[in-house]
């Protein structure tokens with residue numbers, strides 16, 4: 356059992372949400388160990404929270420008081436099969452996987468931006484996932500063949516893109532079950548034999564920033580950009596703002612998870628505002644949140660990328 360004996364409490368990336376009470380920590384080293392522990396936790400009716408890198412900002416990877424925190428960071432095994440498909444356990448970080456398969460002339464179509472290891476495979480799937488290459492290859496969901504998924508009622512199952520459940524898990528934020536691994540498509544040609552490895556989880560200290568991303572159909576890009584320029588100007592009095600950012604997420608003709616943008620099949624734009632977390636930000640966090648909420652209520656065509664953000 357864990358607790359905090361000083362002011363160092365467990366937080367997520369934004370540092371605004373924290374847990375200072377007792378909770379159980381469980382860091383399985385294999386999927387089998389994870390399933391045993393999850394089954395036992397379910398029998399004991401423990402409140403279970405899953406945490407990958409803890410890079411989300413909305414408190415979704417912070418355990419409940421007396422609950423169980425399942426940390427996936429030791430579920431890091433990857434298997435490269437002879438057809439160039441990579442099966443990655445949920446705790447492997449995307450950029451670490453991408454780096455590993457690079458030596459075989461392969462790459463993942465979509466990885467997180469920033470250049471340093473951050474989200475895990477499981478966490479990125481829960482978020483939705485996009486990056487600079489989304490302008491060509493769309494969302495991360497387009498490149499997942501199947502998920503190995505555990506739920507208390509049905510145990511471990513393989514969920515493929517063809518099922519409704521797949522689209523409910525991707526970009527759901529906090530799915531009802533646990534993603535144990537994912538079979539991912541890669542770019543490049545591989546003709547070698549099956550190889551497997553256990554990758555090292557890499558803790559990286561990233562700049563302390565918070566951000567708010569909004570997703571909208573591509574035809575609404577101009578409206579969203581104009582509205583965000585106004586929001587950015589307004590927020591500058593409350594934080595050390597950075598220049599707004601934008602991405603295009605090209606439709607691959609295979610649908611979009613409702614959790615990412617509901618009932619939409621075409622290309623999307625993801626744009627946002629961000630700022631450094633300084634004393635000024637901390638003092639003004641309520642004012643920032645108020646303005647972001649008002650923005651969401653006003654710009655009804657835009658959906659917050661809420662999973663990863665305050």
Ligand SMILES: Cc1cc2nc3c(=O)[nH]c(=O)nc-3n(C[C@H](O)[C@H](O)[C@H](O)COP(=O)(O)OP(=O)(O)OC[C@H]3O[C@@H](n4cnc5c(N)ncnc54)[C@H](O)[C@@H]3O)c2cc1C
Pocket residue numbers: 367368404405406407408409410411412415416427445446466467468469473474475476477478479481482483484485486528529530532533534535561662663664
């Ligand atoms: C520096 C940085 C760069 C980023 N860049 C990008 C980017 O370029 N593109 C982008 O789309 N996003 C980006 N993000 C956002 C990030 O992808 C999401 O916050 C993502 O969810 C974080 O993954 P994580 O492993 O840290 O998950 P956590 O924060 O640990 O968990 C997030 C949610 O997923 C659930 N979860 C995690 N693993 C599992 C699992 N195995 N099974 C079931 N549920 C699980 C948790 O319970 C929680 O609800 C970035 C974040 C940071 C901090």
